[in-house]
Amino acid sequence: MKWSVGLPGRDMISLDLTLNGDEIQTANLKGIGCTQLLDLLVEWRPKLKGPLENVPLPQANDHSSLLLRELLLQAQNKWTPPYTEQELCHCRAIPTERVNNAIISGCHTPLSVSKKTSASTACGTCRPDVQKQIQYFLETSKKSA
Ligand code: FES
Incomplete structure (x- = not known):
């Protein structure tokens, strides 16, 4: 399964997962954007193992962390912002x-x-x-x- 999030014209990240139940078999986290975002992806790739439910979320509120948090929550089926109308x-x-x-x-x-x-x-x-x-x-x- 694949998810992607981004800021138009600025940053884009995607996550491609193969799961066995909730267990991560393969994970491909990649992106384009600023150095901060790319460094965060490098830091997070080793964390993409075991149950998808247990993958930690970035806790900071900079744009890179917000994007990665949204991506991971989408993958965990937990991304439910309060306002979703267009x-x-x-x-x-x-x-x-x-x-x-x-x-x-x-x-x-x-x-x-x-x-x-x-x-x-x-x-x-x-x-x-x-x-x-x-x-x-x-x-x-x-x-x-
Ligand atoms: S100012 Fe946003 S709905 Fe009126």
């Missing part, structure tokens, strides 16, 4: 993916997401969803492993 901010027609990419890129407050994407800059009713999304990317997903 468009998050209806006033400004901002896609959820654009908000997610802003969070991964370092916008970790609703205000910084607004500045980067224009989400929540009209009626503001989407702001709680932006906040929940930020919280999930930064905290909740770490605990679900």
Whole structure:
């Protein structure tokens, strides 16, 4: 099975696993992007063994760790962000993916997401969803492993 995540035009990582039940038989973790991301992949490859359930998650909130955490949680079938509809901010027609990419890129407050994407800059009713999304990317997903 194969999963991939990335920031458009910046970083891309993929994981190709062969499993026997939940036991990892072969793992191919690769990516393109910055040195920090490539170093993280080198650090994580030896950890891809044993039960998939037990593979540790990166705990930092830099963009490389956020991408790898999302990838591993997808592989573990535990990636369940609170907001999954295609468009998050209806006033400004901002896609959820654009908000997610802003969070991964370092916008970790609703205000910084607004500045980067224009989400929540009209009626503001989407702001709680932006906040929940930020919280999930930064905290909740770490605990679900
Ligand atoms: S729905 Fe986002 S500002 Fe109104």
